[in-house]
Amino acid sequence: PGSWLGPLTRTRTTCGYCGVGCALDVLTRDGEVAAVRPAGDGPVNRGHACVKGRFAHGFLRAGDRLTRPLLRGSSGRLEPVSWEEALAHIARGIRAAVGEAGPGSVAAISSARSTNEENYLLQKLMRAVVGTNNVDNCSRLCHSPSAAGLTATFGLAGGTDAFEDVERADCLLVVGANPAEAHPVVGARLLRQVLGGARLVVADPRAVGLARHADVHLRPRPGTNVALFNGLAHVLLAEGLIDEDFLRSRAAGLPELAAVLDDHPPGRVAAITGVPEADLVAAARLYGRAERPAILYGLGVTEHLHGTDGVRTLANLAILRGAVGTGRGFGVNPLRGQNNVQGASDMGALPDLLPGYGKVRDPVARGRAEQVWGVRLPEHDGLRIPEMFAAARAGDLRVLWIVGEDVATTDPDANRVVEALESCPLVISQELFLSETARRADVVLPAASWLEKDGTFVNFDRRFQRVRPALAPPGEARADFAIVHAVAAALGADLGCPTPAAALAECGRVAPVFAGISHERLDREGAVPWPCPEAGRPGVSRLYQDRFATADGLARLAARPYLPPGEAADDDYPLILVTGRRWAHYNSGTMTRRSGAVEIDPTDHLDLHPADAARAGLGDGDPVLVESRHGQATLTARVTEEVLRGQVFCAFHFAASRVNALISSHADTVTSCPEYKVTAVRLRKPFR
Numbered sequence: 291p292g293s294w295l296g297p298l299t300r301t302r303t304t305c306g307y308c309g310v311g312c313a314l315d316v317l318t319r320d321g322e323v324a325a326v327r328p329a330g331d332g333p334v335n336r337g338h339a340c341v342k343g344r345f346a347h348g349f350l351r352a353g354d355r356l357t358r359p360l361l362r363g364s365s366g367r368l369e370p371v372s373w374e375e376a377l378a379h380i381a382r383g384i385r386a387a388v389g390e391a392g393p394g395s396v397a398a399i400s401s402a403r404s405t406n407e408e409n410y411l412l413q414k415l416m417r418a419v420v421g422t423n424n425v426d427n428c429s430r431l432c433h434s435p436s437a438a439g440l441t442a443t444f445g446l447a448g449g450t451d452a453f454e455d456v457e458r459a460d461c462l463l464v465v466g467a468n469p470a471e472a473h474p475v476v477g478a479r480l481l482r483q484v485l486g487g488a489r490l491v492v493a494d495p496r497a498v499g500l501a502r503h504a505d506v507h508l509r510p511r512p513g514t515n516v517a518l519f520n521g522l523a524h525v526l527l528a529e530g531l532i533d534e535d536f537l538r539s540r541a542a543g544l545p546e547l548a549a550v551l552d553d554h555p556p557g558r559v560a561a562i563t564g565v566p567e568a569d570l571v572a573a574a575r576l577y578g579r580a581e582r583p584a585i586l587y588g589l590g591v592t593e594h595l596h597g598t599d600g601v602r603t604l605a606n607l608a609i610l611r612g613a614v615g616t617g618r619g620f621g622v623n624p625l626r627g628q629n630n631v632q633g634a635s636d637m638g639a640l641p642d643l644l645p646g647y648g649k650v651r652d653p654v655a656r657g658r659a660e661q662v663w664g665v666r667l668p669e670h671d672g673l674r675i676p677e678m679f680a681a682a683r684a685g686d687l688r689v690l691w692i693v694g695e696d697v698a699t700t701d702p703d704a705n706r707v708v709e710a711l712e713s714c715p716l717v718i719s720q721e722l723f724l725s726e727t728a729r730r731a732d733v734v735l736p737a738a739s740w741l742e743k744d745g746t747f748v749n750f751d752r753r754f755q756r757v758r759p760a761l762a763p764p765g766e767a768r769a770d771f772a773i774v775h776a777v778a779a780a781l782g783a784d785l786g787c788p789t790p791a792a793a794l795a796e797c798g799r800v801a802p803v804f805a806g807i808s809h810e811r812l813d814r815e816g817a818v819p820w821p822c823p824e825a826g827r828p829g830v831s832r833l834y835q836d837r838f839a840t841a842d843g844l845a846r847l848a849a850r851p852y853l854p855p856g857e858a859a860d861d862d863y864p865l866i867l868v869t870g871r872r873w874a875h876y877n878s879g880t881m882t883r884r885s886g887a888v889e890i891d892p893t894d895h896l897d898l899h900p901a902d903a904a905r906a907g908l909g910d911g912d913p914v915l916v917e918s919r920h921g922q923a924t925l926t927a928r929v930t931e932e933v934l935r936g937q938v939f940c941a942f943h944f945a946a947s948r949v950n951a952l953i954s955s956h957a958d959t960v961t962s963c964p965e966y967k968v969t970a971v972r973l974r975k976p977f978r
């Protein structure tokens with residue numbers, strides 16, 4: 291309502307923090323946010339939102355918000371310049387790199403924070419104008435194993451069901467996720483389901499919030515997921531808790547899986563994982579005897595040396611039970627960390643995949659894009675993010691354009707990332723603030739935030755939803771959509787699709803799975819899930835009801851043996867570090883640290899068991915120096931039994947703590963997703 295203070299304007303948009311996709315009503319007055327209210331008719335959140343979505347908007351008007359382009363001048367300092375100057379410098383750099391070293395010397399990291407339309411436009415510019423597939427997005431660092439694993443298993447790179455179906459589940463298997471903190475609206479819905487009678491199995495090394503309500507809490511050693519999932523599958527098979535009709539008619543690979551499972555009896559799995567045999571069997575029986583079981587999982591499954599195997603062997607459980615593609619249960623569903631991490635990949639900001647997941651190497655998929663864009667496209671896969679950094683260090687990358695990501699803080703082996711940034715002749719950072727990455731860039735472009743832009747996001751259950759600007763960006767900051775167009779224009783190219791609505795419409799011509807989705811339809815209907823090939827028909831929220839999207843229509847059981855993680859504890863580094871999120875903060879903390887969250891959670895803590903704290907002579911609140919083979923980080927000790935002896939846990943929300951300098955370069959063998967979840971470390975008291 292309006293008041294003597296002046297009228298309020300209400301803007302319906304989608305939360306720009308996590309991948310749940312809460313619909314929010316943003317109330318503004320005189321160009322400022324007055325309040326944010328969760329939308330009662332929000333399709334996912336139904337009137338709920340968490341502390342981040344509701345209150346973490348103070349960053350919008352933070353005093354250090356970037357409002358003008360910056361260019362590193364002859365003094366070596368970043369100096370304010372006009373947009374024309376910044377764009378001309380970028381265009382000169384790209385032209386020179388392409389002319390001297392070919393299109394492969396230019397690369398772009400797109401953003402899971404940006405809209406679908408912005409991701410679509412950036413990958414189009416890289417492919418159709420620069421002539422390279424060197425474009426990737428930060429799903430490389432989190433859920434790329436989900437995309438690879440779910441595609442290999444079921445045929446499409448998304449979760450299998452609509453979130454509301456979780457309300458029909460009678461048993462929840464929640465693996466490697468802490469929804470109470472990282473996805474609070476989902477966490478609350480899951481808890482309500484459990485309080486209503488659903489059984490709950492939590493698999494996580496830590497005593498995460500939901501574990502308090504679990505019938506069985508499995509605490510596998512970090513890096514042993516594949517053994518755990520094979521052990522559960524072994525019990526399902528041994529005790530006949532399988533759906534034989536489903537396996538006969540809709541799945542392939544059972545004999546091969548059975549052979550691998552022979553090697554994973556509960557006793558051996560208990561020895562590998564540290565999970566007591568009785569708990570393993572009890573968990574398998576709960577899942578196996580449920581009528582409508584559900585699997586939800588997070589980065590505790592994907593961020594491993596064998597993350598894709600983890601996704602696939604977890605999915606085996608749903609296939610064995612016939613609990614996917616049958617309308618029974620809730621299939622296999624990843625909880626996505628960032629607001630648009632699903633959409634960034636859907637839009638083809640990937641080095642091997644075009645919009646809609648057509649392979650770059652597939653002449654049919656490539657031909658469709660060539661026809662729409664009117665150019666010949668490069669035929670070979672581009673560089674993944676870790677490969678971009680390696681190429682920069684080797685002197686083979688001349689231009690690196692980074693949109694909305696603070697790679698110097700968030701990427702693993704952070705010291706080597708900094709080395710890569712310093713080795714690359716032209717680094718462009720498109721950002722809200724002068725992040726650790728932006729500070730090292732040659733050109734910094736001031737960008738608009740999620741509350742200042744127009745477009746769409748795709749949430750964790752494949753729903754397209756509208757994003758609408760509640761405010762204008764400050765100063766000369768621009769939306770990524772406008773920036774990509776401006777860079778193209780500086781290169782002498784016209785990307786077409788002048789508006790986000792036009793970009794989504796064009797994307798539907800390149801990727802038929804999105805063809806039925808438009809801004810106009812979303813404005814009318816609120817949310818539409820993909821696949822949605824026709825405007826006149828609803829999108830598909832429950833996938834695979836008749837057949838899987840594989841070539842023969844069958845789900846693929848994965849026969850994957852347990853293989854050890856990249857690092858193990860030893861005498862020099864006796865503890866295993868796991869990293870994750872805390873509830874008040876979001877990723878590198880760029881926005882939440884400027885929005886009052888530091889008053890709730892003022893620093894990155896290292897959780898450690900009382901016995902390990904005693905051995906290190908550390909007490910609650912003490913500063914602690916954490917060392918790995920790759921770097922050091924200074925944190926504050928938090929002594930707690932939430933972690934097991936021999937394991938420590940911390941978040942990565944404060945750039946100053948340099949947590950990701952600790953992380954190794956080990957990465958998923960299929961997708962290059964870093965092994966954030968298993969790092970051998972030791973502790974010291976820092977010198978004063």
Ligand code: SF4
Pocket residue numbers: 305306307308309310311312335338339340341342343344473474475476
């Ligand atoms: Fe935003 Fe996620 Fe919180 Fe919802 S649960 S308000 S999407 S951060």
